[in-house]
Amino acid sequence: MGKTTDSRDPGARPDPVRSFNRWKKKHRHKQSQKKQLRKQLKKPEWQVEREVISRLMQNYEKINVNEITRFSDFPLSKKTLKGLQEAQYRLVTEIQKQTIGLALQGKDVLGAAKTGSGKTLAFLVPVLEALYRLQWTSMDGLGVLIISPTRELAYQTFEVLRKVGKNHDFSAGLIIGGKDLKHEAERINNINILVCTPGRLLQHMDETICFHATNLQMLVLDEADRILDMGFADTMNAIIENLPKKRQTLLFSATQTKSVKDLARLSLKNPEYIWVHEKAKYSTPATLEQNYIVCELQQKISVLYSFLRSHLKKKSIVFFSSCKEVQYLYRVFCRLRPGISILALHGRQQQMRRMEVYNEFVHKRAAVLFATDIAARGLDFPAVNWVLQFDCPEDANTYIHRAGRTARYKEDGEALLILLPSEEKGMVQQLLQKKVPVKEIKINPEKLIDVQKKLESFLAQDRDLKERAQRCFVSYIRSVYLMKDKEIFDVSKLPIPEYALSLGLAVAPRVRFLQRMQKLQPTTEQVVSQDNEVIEPRAPSLTSDEVEEFRAYFNEKMSILQKGGKRPEETEYRLDDGISDEEKEDEEGMEEKLAKAKGSQPQCVRSDEGSQKTKEVPVQFLDRDEEEEEDGLDADFFKVKRHNVFGLNLKENKTSQKKEPSKSRLKKKVTKVAEAKKVMKRNFKVNKKITFTDEGELVQQWPQVQKSVSKETEEEDDAGGINLDKAKERLQEEDKFDKEEYRKKIKAKHREKRLKEREARREANKKQAKVKDEEEAFLDWSDDDDDNGFDPSTLPDPDKYRSSEESDSEDLENKTSDTKKKQGMRKRNNREVEDVGPTGQNRKKSKWETLEPVDTGLSLAEDEELVLHLLRSQS
């Protein structure tokens, strides 16, 4: 037996056999690795990639959610992992952990999780992997569609996609409207991942010839419940019609929809429903502190001002219910100078401005953003400390989304809700039902700064601001009036005059729909029923026929609006903002119908019901909410769902949807002429603009006085309504008159011009003649110097010039022909002179050749003496 080495003995030598075996194993492993590497090197890249993909796909089935803590625990492509790492995303959040695996396996997913919990990455990672798996190229066209309810959210998602997917070769595009459609259309076909808003997408589907989605692999709906709600329904239906049925669908939101009807519409196949915080105690982030205060409507502006004054170093978002409130209060607060920078974001701004504001607020440390609910969903502004809900949200879901703009991803935040006494009970109840922990806090009256007087003085100085205040007033009242939950929102409980004062308005503008509503209600405060029971006054009840009629009317109107009657882009704004002006007008039309049905006549006169942006007689129609269109096409923001405005549930009544409304039910289209007639009958007088001339004469600048018609006729016409035939005649006469005037003016102008030209020519001729004479005189003088002689022919002919001057002054009317004649004559004379008379040098010679006797005036003897003297001097 040979001696074996004791390994425990430090001095002992290692066993050579074992060492050799170990070396041999290592060597073999290295060799096999090298072999494999060599083999791989020989393989084309696509094959290597394919093998990697097949390995990843094999691992999809092995994903164990409980073992996952990092993104790298998922079988993800190197390119995606690198992108995630570079963007500092390593650990997964709960929603990411639960949904990414399912999505990778190709399942349809409905993901719901609290705000700020990382839902964006939960769908962006599977998006990238889906196209990677299929080795998608730009030649394959559109592979993934991500639809967001607002432009800002779409933009934000696109930015995250760019960051995380930068190592992939896919092309991604952002289509959100507000840009040139043609420009987008040229590029849209090369896009693999399209992030868009519903309206703009539908517009491309309708108008961009080569745009199609036949190859689509995945559809993602971010903030799905918002997209699937009533406002977006028709647009989404139209989009989905254009998408292939065989696709994967992912739906994400903080407040999820479970409506079977919606899901069927999206053709989801056995969707996995993941609500990570379903069992959580609260539905809002644990790091979010939530409070509410109750204050009177007229106090709200002062409360906001006082709040801002005491939070100057914070970043806050203040939510309002309409664009016009934002527009007015933004301007007013800028003037109040609270000591913090104020920004405004609403749907009426141009797209560029919206983006600017968004980016500006992202980068600010301390600022306050006045916003409508376009900023309520999904926006991830970093480090927001406070969310203040100035106006009560329409429901608990909207509250959750608004409040969720703070306390995002492990950060702290505070939310404050301002409630009116009439809103408190209903809203707090709703919030508690939705597991939102809100506590009431009180305002410290000592810290409250009253700004009403300042606002009044601003409005006294600035008419534009005053008009904005009026619009803000009407807009707010209308928003309350249109709220679906009548338990919470009761417009009749609003202190209207006090609210107007708080905005700085001395007089509350007339709100027509309120007046109409009051008319519809019984005059007595309470009605006593047959059983002597006291009944609270309610909205007038309708017969079932009337309900049917209104329902049919709405369905018809909506399909007209959303399918063909309106540009899709506008539809998008409507969707973003809830309800468009046209729709509001439709509602008003319905109100009129309602009034008629109840036997009361509507009081208003529409100036143009057919057009979306109606220009109306000011002040009287302020409550029409007629828009100044300051920032483009966007519609006003009302978050209210139309079908609830009149308490009608359109969605659920299938029979009525199928029912074709008769023509008589459609609102009769009123022509502009008819409208004009109506207005004229009301005898509105147009304002006159009169100015004084320097001489103190009155000049009417507007409306222009008709010159062709005598005063009596005018007065006669003014007395009655409008006579179209007469008006036409009058216009024709005025036209003739104007033409005649114009002709006269032109004639006078031409005459003046001719005279000027003649004058100029005469001057030129004079100068020419003078120059010539001077020249001739000069030459003669030079000759004379030499010759000491004098030629009288060199003198200008006074007769010649006198005659021309005389003729010029004689008759101005025949000037042109005369002048021409004279010029011609003069030319001829000159020529004659040139021909006959000697020029300088010719004369020099001819003087000596043709010796004519010269009368010197001397005696003969003196002459002789002179000649001799000359001859002597010459010799």
Ligand SMILES: Nc1ncnc2c1ncn2[C@@H]1O[C@H](COP(=O)(O)OP(=O)(O)OP(=O)(O)O)[C@@H](O)[C@H]1O
């Ligand atoms: N895994 C992660 N690691 C680190 N940060 C993350 C991670 N996932 C998301 N975040 C960050 O958390 C924040 C919120 O993410 P995101 O916007 O996706 O939330 P959300 O759930 O979509 O919110 P909302 O419901 O409001 O739309 C973002 O700033 C994002 O960068």
